[in-house]
Amino acid sequence: MELMALSDIAKRTGIPAPTARRYAALFKDYLSGRRLGRMTRYPEEAVGIFQRISELYAEGRITAEIEDILRREFPRTIEVGPASEPIALPAVAQTLPANLADALSDALSSALEGSIAHFTEALGKLAEQKTSLDSHQADIDKLKNGFVLLARNLKRVSRQGQADVSAQLEKLTERVKDMEPKLAVMEEISLTLTSDNADLKARLSAQEVELRRLREERELLQAHLKRLGASIG
Numbered sequence: 410m411e412l413m414a415l416s417d418i419a420k421r422t423g424i425p426a427p428t429a430r431r432y433a434a435l436f437k438d439y440l441s442g443r444r445l446g447r448m449t450r451y452p453e454e455a456v457g458i459f460q461r462i463s464e465l466y467a468e469g470r471i472t473a474e475i476e477d478i479l480r481r482e483f484p485r486t487i488e489v490g491p492a493s494e495p496i497a498l499p500a501v502a503q504t505l506p507a508n509l510a511d512a513l514s515d516a517l518s519s520a521l522e523g524s525i526a527h528f529t530e531a532l533g534k535l536a537e538q539k540t541s542l543d544s545h546q547a548d549i550d551k552l553k554n555g556f557v558l559l560a561r562n563l564k565r566v567s568r569q570g571q572a573d574v575s576a577q578l579e580k581l582t583e584r585v586k587d588m589e590p591k592l593a594v595m596e597e598i599s600l601t602l603t604s605d606n607a608d609l610k611a612r613l614s615a616q617e618v619e620l621r622r623l624r625e626e627r628e629l630l631q632a633h634l635k636r637l638g639a640s641i642g
Contacts, residue, residue, distance in 0.1 A: 412443060412450030422459050432462050435472060438485045458483060 413421075419429040433440060433449070439458055442449045461482070465475045 412445070412452060413455070414448065414450060418451060418456055418459055421456055422463065424459060424463055428463075429459065432459055436462060436476070436479060439479045439483045 415429055415433055416426060418424075419426045422429070424432070433442065436458070440451055440455045442451050442455070458479070462475060462479070465478060470478070
């Protein structure tokens with residue numbers, strides 16, 4: 410099965426590259442993308458899904474509505490990573506133990522530690538993406554400097570004789586051709602990094618919500634235990 414770059418899908422569908430990147434980040438579960446090194450490739454079938462997403466937005470649908478429609482029309486292909494270790498919670502006994510508060514406290518601490526570990530992992534991945542972006546920016550700067558040098562060479566060539574001009578132009582043309590595949594690869598890496606960052610930011614946002622919810626539940630449970638202790642006393 411031939412896999413396509415996101416930039417190729419953008420050209421095939423006529424969807425602007427930034428828009429295609431946004432679609433890839435929002436609806437990745439339906440696009441069957443495969444990570445190959447630093448880039449993500451998509452099967453031929455993804456072209457139709459990108460077109461469908463574009464049509465739905467053109468109809469005025471919102472993202473949540475499009476998600477529901479895609480769920481009905483296309484299978485989800487979620488890439489599953491290594492399973493995380495389950496959090497061991499204390500078994501519920503028929504009679505409440507005397508150290509109920511300690512047992513609940515241990516369970517909550519374990520759950521909170523697990524959430525913090527996952528949150529830290531996501532932050533670490535985001536830091537890795539930043540490092541990749543910095544390296545990618547350095548490559549782009551090198552190419553920019555290369556184009557500046559080419560422009561200067563063209564100015565020098567224009568002041569030389571006809572024979573020299575032809576020879577120099579041929580060399581410069583070859584160098585420009587050599588840059589084309591490199592630019593295509595760098596563009597694809599940029600598309601992938603953008604998609605990955607959007608996904609990581611969404612995951613971090615979801616984890617922040619979960620952490621706030623855990624904190625609220627802990628406070629409610631603490632207040633309930635306090636009232637229970639007061640009534641028993």
